[in-house]
Each structure stands twice: as C-alpha cells, then as structure tokens.
Amino acid sequence: MYAERISGLKSSAIREILKITSRPGIISFAGGLPAPELFPEKEIAEAAQDIFTKYGTSVLQYSVTEGLLTLREKISAMLDPDASHTGPQNIIITHGSQQGLDLISKLYLEKGRVVFTETPSYLGAIQAFRLFQVDILPIASDEDGIQPEGLLKAIKKQRPALIYLMPNFQNPTGVSLSLERRKQVVDIVKEHDLLLLEDDPYGDLFFSGEKMPSLFTLGRSHNFIYMSSFSKTIAPGLRIAYIAGDEKMISKLAVVKQGTDLQTNTFGQYLVNEYLESGRYNSHKDLLRQTYKQRRDCMLAAIDKYFPASVSRNCPNGGMFLWVRLPEQYMAGHILLKCLEKKVAFVPGQEFYSDGSGENTIRLNFSNATSENIEEGIKRIGEVLKVEGL
C-alpha cells in the first residue's frame, strides 16, 4: 500500500512532452536543456584524466557527506569573496538542485505546513514540496517578480514554513526580482523571522549589466538559504549543485543527506573542482551568455515576425526561457497538440501554476535550439496560432 503522500502524485507533464520531443524531426522549445554543443567536453575529458593523476583512487572512493572540502571552499569564495559571512562550513554539495529541494523539504516541511511561491513557479520545486504534503500558496507576481505587498498580506493570514523564490531569470517566465523588491523582501523576511529559499540556477547567465545581489547576500542571516548548481554553467549530467546557509542548518542537512543518499558522487565533484581550478570557468560563462543572448534575440525577432499581434511576450535579460501570453480565451494545451502535428513543441504555462490557472500561457526555451530551428519552429507555431483564429 502506497503512502498517503503518493496519492495524486503524477509524472511531470514536461517529462512526458520530452518523451515525444526526443523523436527525430521535432523542433523542441519544451525542455530546459542547456546547449550540449557548448559543454566544455574537451576540458572535462582532460579533467577526467588529471584527477586520477592528482588524487588517485580517492576519486572513486566514498567521501564525506558534506562534499569535498576544496570544492566547498571554492563555492564559498564565489558566494562571498571576502569570507565575511560564508565559509565551507556553510556549504553542502547536493546531487543536483532538485536534491537540494528534497533535503530542505525533509528538514522543514510536513503535512499542514504552507509554502509560499511566486506565480507561476518552478514545477520541480512544486513537485518536491508536494511529496511532503504541504499546501502551496502562490503569491501575486508580475514582470518584476513577487509583489512584496502580496507577500505581506499572505503572511498576515498565515505563517509559511518556507518562501520559495527564483529571483534570477525564473523558470518558467524568465522574470527577475527587481533590486528594490529584493530589499523589501529581505526586510519582510527578517522582520517576521521567516525562512526563504532562494533557488538560483540561472543567475550567472545574464545578458547585460551585472549579476544582481542575492537575497542571501543582502540578508546575511539564518533566514536565508541559497541554492545553485553547475548544471547550467558546466554540465547537468554530473549532478553537482549546492546549498548555502546557516552552519547549524547545513549540519542538520548533512544528517538528512546521510539517510537519503550518503553523499554526492565523488567523481563528479572532483571533475567540477578540477574544471574550476583550470581557470576556464569565467570565459566559459561568457560564451554561454553571448550564445544564449543571440538565441533569445533570434527568438524575439521570430515571434515579432510570425506571431499574431494579439499574442504578447516578455524579454528576459538572461537565463534560458521566455514567456508568451495568448488572449484569455485561448488554451495553450490545445495549441500544443496542433503544434505537435507540425513537429514543434513547447510547454503550456499552466504546468507551473500550482492553482491550475495560466491556461493561456506558454514557456519557450531558447537555449537548446539553433538559430535556424528557432526561426523555423516559431514560424510553425505562428501558423498554428493563425489557423486557430488569433
């Protein structure tokens, strides 16, 4: 007999769509995949030799639950170059960010508790939280991210066990939380002594200006947990990500991780550590930013050329996704079926609304397609939209 938490659990519609879109000939804007042709393949292959020379059999052996010290030192130096508030004792390596969500859920969530999220919010997070039987309360959000007044109003009604935000180039919309709102959210969280989880897989993929300060850095207190990953900036197949936070919490997470999977794969940790030591990481991130910006621009131009005027889109300053809104009466799920017939795919935005709204929205991924495919794919979607009467 399954546990109660399993009732209502369903496979991510995205994963189901991805099964269809892996068929040859389909142009897919559905996945959240980084561009494989940009992976530092040669450098990782080299690293896979060098780590044996440097560290011998350690790269294949069991290691500590918290993760390799040298890797945690590098991560804490990235987050806080002055080491004024973050050291390796504030970091735990996780098997991808999705595991970070699971471990934090295990530590803080249970039936009857509430998690506040942006609207819409990352589907993987909603799935992780739901396994712990919490209620999810979406807070009103707009093109500048979550609305502080909406957050305050909700807090007055009930105290959340966790506030979950993706402040940089959010999945699914590509929206970022403005600097002014970051400060307001930090103040609210501190004033009410709440717990905020900041998920930041895309923060380094900005297309202009510089990286905005994290809530974790602005807040500098036990109220803020930060998560990021090397999946989008090195390679997702290694599954190396991390959580940063209060030292006491990190120790508790380590005990939870012991019972969950003992430790993150040693080999992948050494590969990422070696790649970081090679000094190539910064120029590689520059390459990703340039390429993804070109693809975003290409997609925006194609949308403006091929989509009916009644369809609106945003213009994210980074990340891997942009967001399209159809007129209210149109259902993106229906449009998707028609698009699949024309061999082009996307994810209906409704998937990311925990309350089931957002039927007329579409998430488009621009990181994992060539310019030619972006032009052709958007053209095909545009044709479907016109046939459907938009």
Add this chain to the structure above:
Amino acid sequence: MYAERISGLKSSAIREILKITSRPGIISFAGGLPAPELFPEKEIAEAAQDIFTKYGTSVLQYSVTEGLLTLREKISAMLDPDASHTGPQNIIITHGSQQGLDLISKLYLEKGRVVFTETPSYLGAIQAFRLFQVDILPIASDEDGIQPEGLLKAIKKQRPALIYLMPNFQNPTGVSLSLERRKQVVDIVKEHDLLLLEDDPYGDLFFSGEKMPSLFTLGRSHNFIYMSSFSKTIAPGLRIAYIAGDEKMISKLAVVKQGTDLQTNTFGQYLVNEYLESGRYNSHKDLLRQTYKQRRDCMLAAIDKYFPASVSRNCPNGGMFLWVRLPEQYMAGHILLKCLEKKVAFVPGQEFYSDGSGENTIRLNFSNATSENIEEGIKRIGEVLKVEGL
C-alpha cells in the same frame, strides 16, 4: 521550525568514528570501505575517454529518470539471463543503494506503519526508514539469518508495510540467509501478500561455492523488491546502484525520483556501462573475492591468536565484515575508547540494533586493511581485551 521527522535524528555514530579514524596512524576496521587499491582505476580512466568518443556530449547532458536503457538492459540480463521475468522496464538506476532505500521509503512508508528487519540490521537502512517515522521491529535472527518462525509470529500480531532483509553476507554480521529459510520466507511473504525488500550489495563477493538464489528470483512476484549496487564491485564514488521490481512499482518510483533528484548522474552511468561492456567485470569480481577471502582468513587467524578464549567470532563466507561477541557483561563502546588510545578502531555492534541491545558485540571490516595491518590491529584489540579482564 524543523519537521517532526527530524526530532531524534542523529548523525550515524559510524560516520563520527570514521572522522577519527581518518587520522594518520590509525588502523581502522570501522568503515565499510572497499579496498581502493583494487579499484579498476586504469579501466575507469580509459572508459572516461571512450564514452566521449562513443556518445559525445550525451554523457554530460540530462537523461531519463529511470536511467540509461543500455545499462538497465545489462542489469536485467544479469538478474535474469533468460529474460523470463525481468527486463529493463523492471529496473531503475539509483544514486547509490542508500537512495534506493529513500525512494522505497517515500513510496511505502509513513508514520504509524511498521518495518520488520533482521537483528541486527543495516544502520543506513534503519536511518532511512526512521526519516519516514515508522516503527522498526527487529525479528529474531541467528547464524542462518532471520528466523521464519519469528517472522510468522510477528506477522500474526501486525502487518508490516515492509520486510527489509540483506540475505547475503549481511551488514553488520556477515551472516547469510540459508537456502532452506529463503524458501520459507518467500512462502510466508507470498501467502500473506507482504512486501519484502532484499538489499544485496555484497552478494557477488562470495568466497566459496556459488551465489545463492535471491528471494526476488525465488519469489517472482510483485511482493519482492531487489536492490543492488556497483559500489562494492566497481567503485562507490560513482554512486551507481539499482532497484529491480514490479514494472508498475518501478514507474511509480520514477515519478518519486523525479521529485527527489530528477535522475542519477549521467556520467557515472556511462562509466559503469562502458566498464561492463569491456568484459572485465567478471575477472575483477574474481580478484575481489580472492583478496577479501585472504583478508578474512588473515583476520580470523589473528583473532584466534590474539583474542581471549571467552570472545567468540563467526566465519562469513563472503562480503566485507565479520562479527565478534564479547562475554555478556562487557561493553564494546567502552572497549572502543580504549582501542582508540591504541590507535585501532571498530564499530560497536549496538549501533545496528534498533532496540539498543547488542552492547557486547563488535563489527570488524576486513576489506579495507592490509594483512600486516590486520595482524597488528587485531593484536592491539586483543591487548585491550586482556587489560579489561577478559
């Protein structure tokens, strides 16, 4: 505020002992580490190049939650060469066996349910189950494994959500479930339509005869789940293990794994797959069996030479551990403190008793020490035992 499941959660004493024993000069029989000098280091380093040549950037990209199809095909062929009851659809790849325990717990366990285990049982499993707030009921066990009559008696009192067994060279005792009892347990499980989880990380490390049939193979029904790992036979740092079972359950586990960590690291899966394709796996397992048998024999001889006659030990036919029993009034935890002063370590067996008994027992690991260190370390423990009056 932590979730209720966290109350009473503590770090594994073994992990704490391991922190001490990693200091130089300590002879440790405490860990459960495979011998690193036997890792197929050269072959894995080669595989780390070959997989780039064969599969390109796929080895660094996201992959399916269930795991690489070609690896799952190889695993199902190992479990069932005729493919008469097991195919790749019956397999999911996990991030180590510990994650298998977590995923199965998520699917089946919750507060108020009961798990039956052997006595003593694997600490990592007890930790995983406790995170899901179940009661753990240890069933009487002896040198042939769990006692079927004890199991039957317990079932008549309450229905377990799960029966957890490690039938081959069990951690911590090294004991195996006899063939006769395997058949009895299978009959009991089927007759009462129960769910049995068979954890088999050490099954291939037999020192004489051949591998005993698994309960999964004897049972061939939805009542049996089988788990094993490449951690002990290739390398633990890759974290590649698997669950085999009913196809419907495997699909459910995949949905649970989506929310838990998306997928097991792609790179490690390709490495293991490549190593299996090299055809070296069988001869490598032969080498492990020979070496570990020599170390076991060396430890047995040293115990018989240096330990007082009042101390008893067993003689496991495989795996990585053997089991020592002091006279009833002696406490292994106290002996350990004295041994640490003499720079030798082990794990008090009490750690593996979910009811806190077993104070006079000791787990000794023989896979991760040279013959010289085994002789010297056992001699030191023997000296402490004599000083303590045994």
